[in-house]
Amino acid sequence: MELMREEDYFKQSDWSDVECKNTQIAYRKMLESIDDMLSQEDIELIHSLHEEAARTVDVHSICAPGFTNLQHVFETVSILIDEVGLGRVVIVAALVTDLVRVGAISREKVAERFGDQVAVICDGMVKVDELYGRHISLQNENFRKLLFTFAQDVRVILLMLSARLNTMRHLKAFSPEEQMRIGQEVSYLYAPMAHRMGLYGMKSELEDLSMKFTNREVYLQIAAMLDETKRDRDEYIHQFLAPLRMRLDESGMNYEMKGRTKTISSIYNKLKKKKIMSLEGIYDLFAIRIIIDCPLKVEKAECWRAYSIVTDLYQPNPVRLKDWISVPKGNGYESLHITVLGPGKRWVEVQIRTKRMDEVAEKGFCAHWKYKGIKSEENMEKWLANIREVLENPELSGVDFIDDFKLNLYDKEVFAFTPKGELRRLPKGATVLDFAFDIHTNVGRKCVGAIVNDRNVPLRYEIKNGDQVEILTSNHQEPKQDWINIVVTSKAKTKLRQAIKEQTFKRSQIGREILDRKFKNWKVEFNDAILNELMKEFGYKDINIFLSDVGEEIISSEKIKEIVDKDRTEQDHYMISADGYHVEDKGEIEDKKGSSVLMLDRGLTNIEYTLAKCCNPIFGDPVFAFVSATGGVKIHREGCPNETDMRRKFGYRILDARWRGNEGNMLAVRLRVTGTDDIGIVTNISQLFQREDQVKMRSITINSTEGGFEGDVTVMVSSTEMLGSLIKKIKTIKGVYSVVRIGQ
Numbered sequence: 175m176e177l178m179r180e181e182d183y184f185k186q187s188d189w190s191d192v193e194c195k196n197t198q199i200a201y202r203k204m205l206e207s208i209d210d211m212l213s214q215e216d217i218e219l220i221h222s223l224h225e226e227a228a229r230t231v232d233v234h235s236i237c238a239p240g241f242t243n244l245q246h247v248f249e250t251v252s253i254l255i256d257e258v259g260l261g262r263v264v265i266v267a268a269l270v271t272d273l274v275r276v277g278a279i280s281r282e283k284v285a286e287r288f289g290d291q292v293a294v295i296c297d298g299m300v301k302v303d304e305l306y307g308r309h310i311s312l313q314n315e316n317f318r319k320l321l322f323t324f325a326q327d328v329r330v331i332l333l334m335l336s337a338r339l340n341t342m343r344h345l346k347a348f349s350p351e352e353q354m355r356i357g358q359e360v361s362y363l364y365a366p367m368a369h370r371m372g373l374y375g376m377k378s379e380l381e382d383l384s385m386k387f388t389n390r391e392v393y394l395q396i397a398a399m400l401d402e403t404k405r406d407r408d409e410y411i412h413q414f415l416a417p418l419r420m421r422l423d424e425s426g427m428n429y430e431m432k433g434r435t436k437t438i439s440s441i442y443n444k445l446k447k448k449k450i451m452s453l454e455g456i457y458d459l460f461a462i463r464i465i466i467d468c469p470l471k472v473e474k475a476e477c478w479r480a481y482s483i484v485t486d487l488y489q490p491n492p493v494r495l496k497d498w499i500s501v502p503k504g505n506g507y508e509s510l511h512i513t514v515l516g517p518g519k520r521w522v523e524v525q526i527r528t529k530r531m532d533e534v535a536e537k538g539f540c541a542h543w544k545y546k547g548i549k550s551e552e553n554m555e556k557w558l559a560n561i562r563e564v565l566e567n568p569e570l571s572g573v574d575f576i577d578d579f580k581l582n583l584y585d586k587e588v589f590a591f592t593p594k595g596e597l598r599r600l601p602k603g604a605t606v607l608d609f610a611f612d613i614h615t616n617v618g619r620k621c622v623g624a625i626v627n628d629r630n631v632p633l634r635y636e637i638k639n640g641d642q643v644e645i646l647t648s649n650h651q652e653p654k655q656d657w658i659n660i661v662v663t664s665k666a667k668t669k670l671r672q673a674i675k676e677q678t679f680k681r682s683q684i685g686r687e688i689l690d691r692k693f694k695n696w697k698v699e700f701n702d703a704i705l706n707e708l709m710k711e712f713g714y715k716d717i718n719i720f721l722s723d724v725g726e727e728i729i730s731s732e733k734i735k736e737i738v739d740k741d742r743t744e745q746d747h748y749m750i751s752a753d754g755y756h757v758e759d760k761g762e763i764e765d766k767k768g769s770s771v772l773m774l775d776r777g778l779t780n781i782e783y784t785l786a787k788c789c790n791p792i793f794g795d796p797v798f799a800f801v802s803a804t805g806g807v808k809i810h811r812e813g814c815p816n817e818t819d820m821r822r823k824f825g826y827r828i829l830d831a832r833w834r835g836n837e838g839n840m841l842a843v844r845l846r847v848t849g850t851d852d853i854g855i856v857t858n859i860s861q862l863f864q865r866e867d868q869v870k871m872r873s874i875t876i877n878s879t880e881g882g883f884e885g886d887v888t889v890m891v892s893s894t895e896m897l898g899s900l901i902k903k904i905k906t907i908k909g910v911y912s913v914v915r916i917g918q
Contacts, residue, residue: 620651845901849907
């Protein structure tokens with residue numbers, strides 16, 4: 175069988191000999207994997223499409239030196255077949271997606287020739303490719319769109335995971351910048367996603383490869399420690415297995431047994447958690463896997479029989495027993511895990527599972543399709559539906575959205591039951607309120623507490639494995655703002671935000687009607703300008719929350735009346751004073767030292783100005799002046815977060831302004847610095863400031879997140895020119911990605 179003529183595809187004029195050879199090897203390996211999975215009609219169609227595309231568009235691009243795009247496609251297909259276990263639909267989609275992307279074939283023709291399912295997957299992959307072309311970042315909307323594309327079809331996730339795994343295997347060929355970017359993205363998104371899909375082998379490899387390129391020094395340090403202890407470790411595993419193998423053989427059990435060391439990334443996580451850098455301090459550094467070959471109907475009995483043999487031989491730690499056979503994980507994972515005390519008083523983790531369970535653990539929920547009577551699609555579809563619900567919530571802030579999404583990927587589960595015995599899976603740390611929302615949104619909204627194991631508990635009670643939970647409700651109950659801090663599931667958070675927003679809006683309508691009626695009684699015009707002043711006086715930033723509190727009578731009418739009367743008096747004073755100002759063609763406002771001068775197009779004189787704290791303008795910034803009701807002047811930077819509201823509501827108080835003269839006093843500016851997490855990054859940034867005579871660093875804070883860092887640096891500068899020069903120098907520090915000025 176041949177999909178393509180080798181002379182047509184592996185001797186491109188712009189390919190090196192190495193690239194041709196590597197692509198040809200990948201192609202032949204893929205053919206071995208495909209075997210008879212594609213029909214002769216499929217093969218002929220794919221061949222003709224590639225042949226046609228080769229004449230009309232360039233489909234022979236190079237991903238990195240020595241690594242061609244076609245090689246990437248072929249190797250991805252091999253992963254889909256050998257390591258994930260997918261069939262014809264996804265394989266064809268993987269082979270023709272690039273042709274759709276470059277316009278060699280339309281989506282309609284794909285559907286016509288290969289079926290609608292292939293076309294749907296191609297659609298998803300093309301959208302993913304387009305989003306990557308727009309520079310995906312965790313902070314921008316493209317990231318949300320990317321995840322939404324994933325959530326539409328689980329096969330798109332599996333195809334993208336396989337493609338990313340293959341890219342990681344060739345990451346050495348990419349530039350250092352690309353290695354860091356792709357490695358961090360895989361660590362943050364694709365490894366957790368593989369975990370959630372039950373692809374534990376893929377997840378472990380992605381984590382290790384990511385660490386290899388994003389935290390190379392520590393990776394090599396742990397690898398060296400493992401290499402130094404390999405002989406002792408192998409001898410110990412043999413010593414542990416020998417008597418266990420004898421006991422299992424005597425039992426007549428049909429099994430195979432493997433001994434292995436934990437992955438470098440998992441060892442690193444344990445070291446980091448324990449704040450040590452020695453393998454001697456790691457529990458269960460060794461993992462032994464017993465894989466039993468037995469019929470489906472006796473799986474549980476055989477696993478527990480093996481468990482009994484292991485714990486008869488070695489002392490178990492009962493606290494570390496994990497039974498995912500009685501109640502599998504949400505992604506279908508089934509296994510018995512027990513940590514036992516082996517020879518020499520060393521802890522060893524033993525995993526007991528059947529051959530079917532092991533295949534599910536390696537190939538995720540895809541493996542379920544091979545076994546009759548085993549269901550996993552329901553849990554996976556429930557998870558995807560939950561993800562879609564989070565993604566579709568436009569009110570979710572960027573930070574909340576990322577947190578909610580990640581919670582759906584990398585959560586540990588607890589299991590609880592309804593009074594009728596229905597099993598509910600929730601992430602570890604979930605509360606009674608989460609349980610209520612998991613049952614139904616209305617149950618969550620009206621929840622007042624619960625009866626857990628015949629005992630009354632409050633909303634904050636954390637669900638434990640095996641709890642029987644009866645939710646108590648009341649028609650008089652309404653969601654509270656502080657409930658957001660009680661729940662942990664994305665579903666509960668999303669539904670709560672929606673409910674609170676609805677409540678606030680209804681109450682705000684009542685509050686607006688109250689104010690409108692009061693102002694008519696006071697014979698004062700009620701408008702947005704007055705409303706904004708009231709919000710400012712009471713310290714509110716959200717208009718609906720302010721009006722809601724008015725409706726709830728949290729803010730008294732008497733207090734509002736006092737402020738309105740005071741503001742009306744000041745407004746009258748301002749209008750009289752403004753009319754009395756001496757106006758010339760141009761006027762000047764000077765500060766006390768006279769170092770910086772603002773030229774205004776109206777000649778307001780003898781008025782002191784202050785620099786606004788909301789945007790901290792410095793010499794050289796484009797600025798404007800805002801005259802307050804009392805006649806004071808504040809200088810704002812153009813692009814200030816408050817500029818739009820000020821111009822819309824108080825345009826008559828805004829004056830054009832510009833700097834004149836030399837640089838002024840040293841003023842505080844806050845910079846947001848992001849980059850690769852490195853142990854010396856703070857030192858490098860600090861040393862840069864020490865070398866700058868005209869710049870002073872006031873403070874620096876660095877937060878590490880998923881292999882990267884984000885830090886805020888407050889510096890004292892006197893002009894935008896000095897600031898621009900400083901930003902350029904910070905960007906030259908190794909590991910720094912971006913430096914931006916932010917408001918204070």
